[in-house]
Amino acid sequence: MSDFLVLAKKEIKNLMRDRKLIFGLIIVPLIVYPALGKMMQFGFESATKETHVAIVNFDDGKYGELLIRALNVTPNVTVTVISAGSVDDALRKALQENQNVLVVIPHNFSESIESDEAATVQIYGVFKEIGSGMRESVSEGRINAVINVLSEEIAKLKVRELGAKNPDAVLHPIRAESKSYLLGRIVDVPPTVVSQVLASQSYGLPLIVFLMVMITSQMSAGAVASEKENKTLETLLTLPVRRTTIVASKITGTAVMGVIAALAYMIGLKQYMAGFGETGVSLSELGLSITPTGMALFGVVVFLTIAFSLSLAMLLAVFAEDVQSANTVVSSVILPLAFPSFVLMFVDISQLPALWKYLLLASPFTHPVVDYRYLIAKDYTALGASIAYLAIVAGATLYVTARVFASEKILTARLGWGRRKGRE
Numbered sequence: 001m002s003d004f005l006v007l008a009k010k011e012i013k014n015l016m017r018d019r020k021l022i023f024g025l026i027i028v029p030l031i032v033y034p035a036l037g038k039m040m041q042f043g044f045e046s047a048t049k050e051t052h053v054a055i056v057n058f059d060d061g062k063y064g065e066l067l068i069r070a071l072n073v074t075p076n077v078t079v080t081v082i083s084a085g086s087v088d089d090a091l092r093k094a095l096q097e098n099q100n101v102l103v104v105i106p107h108n109f110s111e112s113i114e115s116d117e118a119a120t121v122q123i124y125g126v127f128k129e130i131g132s133g134m135r136e137s138v139s140e141g142r143i144n145a146v147i148n149v150l151s152e153e154i155a156k157l158k159v160r161e162l163g164a165k166n167p168d169a170v171l172h173p174i175r176a177e178s179k180s181y182l183l184g185r186i187v188d189v190p191p192t193v194v195s196q197v198l199a200s201q202s203y204g205l206p207l208i209v210f211l212m213v214m215i216t217s218q219m220s221a222g223a224v225a226s227e228k229e230n231k232t233l234e235t236l237l238t239l240p241v242r243r244t245t246i247v248a249s250k251i252t253g254t255a256v257m258g259v260i261a262a263l264a265y266m267i268g269l270k271q272y273m274a275g276f277g278e279t280g281v282s283l284s285e286l287g288l289s290i291t292p293t294g295m296a297l298f299g300v301v302v303f304l305t306i307a308f309s310l311s312l313a314m315l316l317a318v319f320a321e322d323v324q325s326a327n328t329v330v331s332s333v334i335l336p337l338a339f340p341s342f343v344l345m346f347v348d349i350s351q352l353p354a355l356w357k358y359l360l361l362a363s364p365f366t367h368p369v370v371d372y373r374y375l376i377a378k379d380y381t382a383l384g385a386s387i388a389y390l391a392i393v394a395g396a397t398l399y400v401t402a403r404v405f406a407s408e409k410i411l412t413a414r415l416g417w418g419r420r421k422g423r424e
Helices: 003-017 019-049 062-072 087-096 109-114 134-161 167-171 191-202 205-229 233-237 243-274 292-317 323-338 354-362 364-376 380-406
Strands: 051-057 077-081 101-105 122-125 180-182 185-187
Touching: 003 243, 051 062, 051 087, 051 134, 062 077, 062 101, 062 109, 062 134, 077 134, 087 101, 087 122, 101 134, 122 134, 134 167, 180 191, 205 243, 205 292, 205 323, 205 364, 243 292, 243 380, 292 323, 292 364, 292 380, 323 364, 354 364, 364 380
Parallel strands: 051 077, 051 101
Antiparallel strands: 101 122, 180 185
């Protein structure tokens, strides 16, 4: 077995022995995120499961009864008609009977409709305690939907009575039919739905990249800083092994853990995002898909991003005196570099001016986010260009790190952190 494989295996074993690290890298994203997603899904399902509506009808006409019948036949709506002398009295009864919503039909409801005037229905969300309000919000939406349908049907009847042959065309003389033109083909899906699908596919990527970069960078910096702090680096450097091999083995060992962590976070966040519900439209329906070739290229992008962050963190850790200072210097440098990836959650990079576009792409940490969009669009040329750039940046950083390791600076380099020389 070569020296590189021996050292890389040793590095992985050292990292695997740290139970706290394993718990934070793998167990937490695989358990916490899916659990959060399930809880959100449970909360949403609980809020949308059943709407309990209390109705107080002060109207003597036919339209008040018509509204009650319309609510009675609405799915997932349970109607309770209560008797009350006032709105305040009705609200107290609705609260006592654990109703979500109180619908108040005023005394002039039917009269207003028959007089061709607008009739107003009051809807009260009944909050029994301070909570998320999701249940009451969903209930209000259902009641409004029923009222809108009933209002439109009454309007059609009135228009038909006036002699119109097609009441619907009179009420809605203009209709909009939304479709999308995506990658050279017409898709019978509204642009809003397309944007939701694309956002759901890439929304969690900036967070995954950020966590992946920070965790692996801290691991890499800690591996070097702990060697310096424990005075074992000198022993390691005296071994009959090239120092570039030592650097490569440390980066490889940490990169393996970083890839495992990235996969764990992707699986965990996918389960978490499932709690927000699905759009009902898949990538294949939009003519988009992820091929094995594209996935392999994207894997190279992720690997090169990790390699850059690890080599940079290792280079920065050379100037630290202990693990704590190594974590500080790594965070102060990598955080600003990783932050631009979050900008891509809200901004379409293709719509930016050329200067801002290239400034964002200058950070290697934005490439996984951008390249995922190239992946589903099968734009392998853009993926190849991104891989070439990342390979150059990662290779240059790795070369500088290896040169520093090959010199005596690795033993003497220090950052003063504002302290005067000679002062302890």
